[in-house]
Amino acid sequence: MIMKKRKSALSFALAASMALSLLGCGSGSTPSSESAKDNSKSVKELTMWYQENRAMIPAIEQRVADFNKTYEGQYHLNIEFIPRGSSYAYEDKVNSAASAGILPDLLALDGPNLSNYAANGIIIPITDYISDESKEDMLPSSLLQNTYQNQIYAVSINEAVSLFYYDKTIFEEHGFRIPENPDDAYTLDEVYEMAKEVATPEVAGIKIIMDKGEGLIYGLSPFFYSADAPLLSEDGSKAEGYVNSPASVETASVLQRFFTEKLANIDPTPTEYQDGKAAMWIAGNTGVIKQFKDFPDLNWGATYLPKAGDHMVSNCGSWTLGISKDCKDPDSAYVALEFMTNSDSTRLYGDLGGYPPARKSAYENNSLWDEYPYNMAKEQLFEAAIPRPKTPVYTVLSSKFAETMLDIFTGSDPKESLDALAIYIDEEYARFQSSMK
Template structure:
């Protein structure tokens, strides 16, 4: 039986667990066949979210149960997140006690870990190829492990470069509104240099010092034609600490050394006009209305001049427990939760981009600026975080190293430590 590391940044061993499905049978169905006239009851776990998001799930589950009345009934359990890892802790306990639900939500970067640990099953047989092709590419990347598709995304995300229109106008700067003209690192650096003055920073780009560091800044490695690990997710040596990786980290260190951004920023620094640009996401937009003096726009994630245009992506996904007695029916729940209607409703409720291309057809607000930038990134250049069962170790060590680098640590030595730690962890726990 395989073992893996749970999503929390603590190393937690997982053992493959059994489903918590409850079924109404008389014992004559062999344990996995529906008795005629009886209802298959499935369980679905997800973490508690904001009110608007919670309401979407409640509505969609009510609609599913109504559409499948007399055949399938899903009981959704919402797990309160009293601390950062409360949901993952409950899953870990369920693995140990063999009480996993039939359907479970998981953070996107952890799909590979859940798949490698045999906690979730592949869903390829339950999705038509045309249906899979409707997901934006990064959703397929995030949900695929060893060429099998395990978990579609409930929605998508992105990181863009917000800019203060007044500050740009003061300096005669026109941010690009076509993706092929996205600012290069050097062009963005020049913008920051021109706009940084007194108590105004050139940019704001530290959201938090945990997962944000990997989510946002991996793109500097990708844009420079490398990554934190190889494509298979098995090796970090020669990738995170490659010459291209060192160049990416050195660029970020230069911005810190020249105080073009605040390494410990106030959360509303950009909103208050104290930063000319900001690396942030769609989740920031609803809060902008609380700052009526802020005139903001969106441009693309900066790229290396001779590199790849890319942008962060990834959000929560949903899959089927490996030991569900009714995987076909559980897969129907997954498909319902991630179909076009669900994708549109969830995206609009939480101001995040949809996970399906077809959903954008109903979301015409993404056809024009500023939201067009988000749509273009999500549908064309977004890149999921590394698909590896050892992701929790990778993201923790990379985040720590990058913060150290930004405050002056030796770049190559810091990245070498990430590579060696990751490779040792992968070899010890995941090498076949």
């Protein structure tokens, strides 16, 4: 009898531990600060998510350590790096965490997603926390990106700019001119002619695709803006007549030629340019410059982005830091947010990660951004940058735009494809509007 009782107790314990371990799986990965709070009553635990960006991780880790040292005994910031993959894995994770109510206190997000996150209440407005001095110091492009309906929702971690990289050896062999200033930038047609001249079966003329997600709208939107073909109306509410305007269709056709004539690969390897398998690289960001040293055979050069119309336009906008709706103590979270995005931080992200700082003061007494090729990035950012469209349906726009451009690059008719895109985006916007009522 005793044996039996023991046995049943044992089986109960087993079943209970199984059930508990399963429940534990759920709460163990919960990044909310609640569970951590119990560990120590005096130290406030804060959590933050950031994308797994190889170039930026050392700098971010250093600033997290600095914060924890500065506020020792008061706050402790825990950071989790989440892979983004080659498309939208980070955003998928945020979506599901948002609906489950388990977002971290501090949520890093890619800038153009801000309107969408703000409109859906994933991040909270932080205008009241930000001092005039701090606001004054932000780069105009960053401030614009971080504002939705007159409220500031996030502070930029860093900025980003694409440059045009080329293989110096090949360019010297062919005697191509190198633009000296933005007005002198290559035209897309010129780039096409150069690509045609240098492309061989082994070496692609140019690498255009950086990834098949956000990278497409980030990398390609400058050409559309340069051709006076904004992707959406200024208030972000209309795509018809914009993304499928004649100028837009023309730009898409010009880009299409690179692929249909096999001057650019539709499936480039991540380091196609660095490996010497592409003579030019049209997208990317300044973070890659630091990584060029890993490729000793690469004889690289950089210049301004090409233009599709008569003036050069630069892309901009990068990761920014907000406070999530699930944060229990926004006052404390802001202390960490302020620290992680202050002038010293954003400067360090530039020094170590190679991304342009998001604050004006970070450029003062900072020789890096006056040196080649960073000076061109700075010039583009300060003088020619246009952020990606601001719309609450940005997530749909980004992925549909990527899909449409890939279709065009693999031979679809540009006009037809862009018409379909315009209809899709407008329908999505209408649905969004009606669901907000």
